[in-house]
Amino acid sequence: MYTIPGHHHxxxxxxxxxxxxxxxxxxxxxxxxxxxxxxxxxxxxxxFYGDKTGSPGTELSFFEMPYVGRTHxxxxxITQIGxxxxxxxxxxFWKTRFDEYGVHxxxxxxxxxxxxxxxxxxxGLRMVLLVSNGGKVGHWETWENSDVPVEHQIQGMGSIxxxxxxxxxxxxxxxxxxxxxxxxRTTDEAxxxxxxxxVFGEIFVKFAEGPTERPGRGSIHHLAIRxxxxxxxxxxxxxxxxxxFQSSGIVDRFYFKSLYFRESNxxxxxxxxxxxxxxxxxxxxxLGDTLDLPPxxxxxxxxxxxxxxxxx
Numbered sequence: 550m551y552t553i554p555g556h557h558h559x560x561x562x563x564x565x566x567x568x569x570x571x572x573x574x575x576x577x578x579x580x581x582x583x584x585x586x587x588x589x590x591x592x593x594x595x596x597f598y599g600d601k602t603g604s605p606g607t608e609l610s611f612f613e614m615p616y617v618g619r620t621h622x623x624x625x626x627i628t629q630i631g632x633x634x635x636x637x638x639x640x641x642f643w644k645t646r647f648d649e650y651g652v653h654x655x656x657x658x659x660x661x662x663x664x665x666x667x668x669x670x671x672x673g674l675r676m677v678l679l680v681s682n683g684g685k686v687g688h689w690e691t692w693e694n695s696d697v698p699v700e701h702q703i704q705g706m707g708s709i710x711x712x713x714x715x716x717x718x719x720x721x722x723x724x725x726x727x728x729x730x731x732x733x734r735t736t737d738e739a740x741x742x743x744x745x746x747x748v749f750g751e752i753f754v755k756f757a758e759g760p761t762e763r764p765g766r767g768s769i770h771h772l773a774i775r776x777x778x779x780x781x782x783x784x785x786x787x788x789x790x791x792x793x794f795q796s797s798g799i800v801d802r803f804y805f806k807s808l809y810f811r812e813s814n815x816x817x818x819x820x821x822x823x824x825x826x827x828x829x830x831x832x833x834x835x836l837g838d839t840l841d842l843p844p845x846x847x848x849x850x851x852x853x854x855x856x857x858x859x860x861x
Contacts, residue, residue: 551781553727553743555686555750556706557773557805557821558597558608559630561674564766566594566613567860572670573598573609576650578697581837583827584860587612588802591846591853594860600705601690602836603827605775606749607705612770619765620673624712625814626762627769628755630674631661631707633681633748639701640666643678646697661708661740661753662733672767679707679748686749708740708751709772711816716756718813723752726792727774727785743774750774761815773807773819782806785820803843804829 563569573579573596582603587593593614599607609630622628634640640657647654647668654668664680686705695702713719716739723729723741729752733740736756743750752772762768776782782799789796789810797809807821830841840857842850 550728551776551784553729553750554775554777555606555743555747556709557605557775557819557823558599558610559627559706559709559772560610560612560770560819562617562764562766562768562770563596563611563613563672564615564617565672566596566611567858568671569596569611569613570860573611575696576646576652578692578695578702579609580692580695582608583804583837583841584839585841585843586846586853586857588843588846591842591849592856594857597827597837600686601692602833604686604688604690604705605821605823606686607689609706614766617766620768621760621763621765623760623762624714624757625816626712626764627709627772627816628675628712628762629710629753630676630769631679631709631748631751631753632676633686633704633707634678634701635681635704636700637664637680640664640678640680642698642701643668661748661751663708663748670767674767674769677708678703681707681748705749707748708753710753710755711772712755712757713814713816714756714758715814716754719754719816722792722812726788771809771817771819773821776820776822778822778824779806782808782820782822789820 579598582599583597585595587595597608597610666678689704691699729741729743730745739754741752786808794810799808805822807819809819811817
């Protein structure tokens with residue numbers, strides 16, 4: 550039986566790719582590992598940030614939608630992204646850095662049983678730095694050209710918060726379909742881990758009544774979880790369908806293959822393969838520097854480039 554080794558990537562909506570590019574590269578010190586377009590609508594940028602090579606588990610991805618409105622917060626949504634840093638000293642470093650860059654943030658606190666620092670980007674996307682205590686994504690690679698010192702660099706994705714009206718239904722999907730382990734349960738919260746004891750595959754489920762969130766700038770579109778290869782992806786496609794969920798079927802995204810489904814609360818999940826990865830059409834030294842297009846869009850490069858505004 551296959552298991553889920555952790556998060557793969559998480560995808561959000563931005564109104565302004567130029568500022569988004571500045572915030573995640575300059576302020577957070579991540580590497581832009583891929584500048585490409587939404588394969589279903591190549592009129593919009595699709596930007597990926599992560600470690601040196603955009604390893605699975607480190608990738609934050611953004612679709613640019615220039616005319617999108619604000620997010621109307623609510624339930625039945627992915628509501629916060631945990632990002633791992635090495636130590637509590639790192640939280641002090643980041644608090645000072647956020648002050649210098651005018652980033653909205655909390656005081657150092659606790660979240661999901663870890664020392665934490667909450668913050669938001671300029672579009673209100675909610676994130677929280679979490680002390681990894683050695684639990685970084687195992688294949689995370691230092692980005693030596695980052696402005697952030699190695700000892701404080703973001704080491705990948707940690708606990709992902711999902712807020713729903715029916716937490717038991719989400720819990721059953723995680724545990725009965727994908728083999729996640731429930732490690733904490735209270736009246737209003739529960740924590741699940743794809744690998745017991747490891748934060749890089751952790752999902753923090755919160756219960757909340759109220760209106761469903763209406764997405765906009767700064768909202769989270771979907772969470773992708775990892776599988777090794779095509780054979781595992783085909784296996785999970787069968788499991789999703791057997792559970793009664795509607796699967797998109799397997800889609801070739803060139804950099805990985807994946808499928809999409811919505812669980813009972815309407816949360817959109819993607820299941821994505823580890824490979825072939827972002828170096829398939831580039832080299833490590835110049836990764837993310839220029840516009841990369843999957844082969845089926847290459848013949849439209851001139852048209853696509855003319856419709857995109859420069860972000861550098």
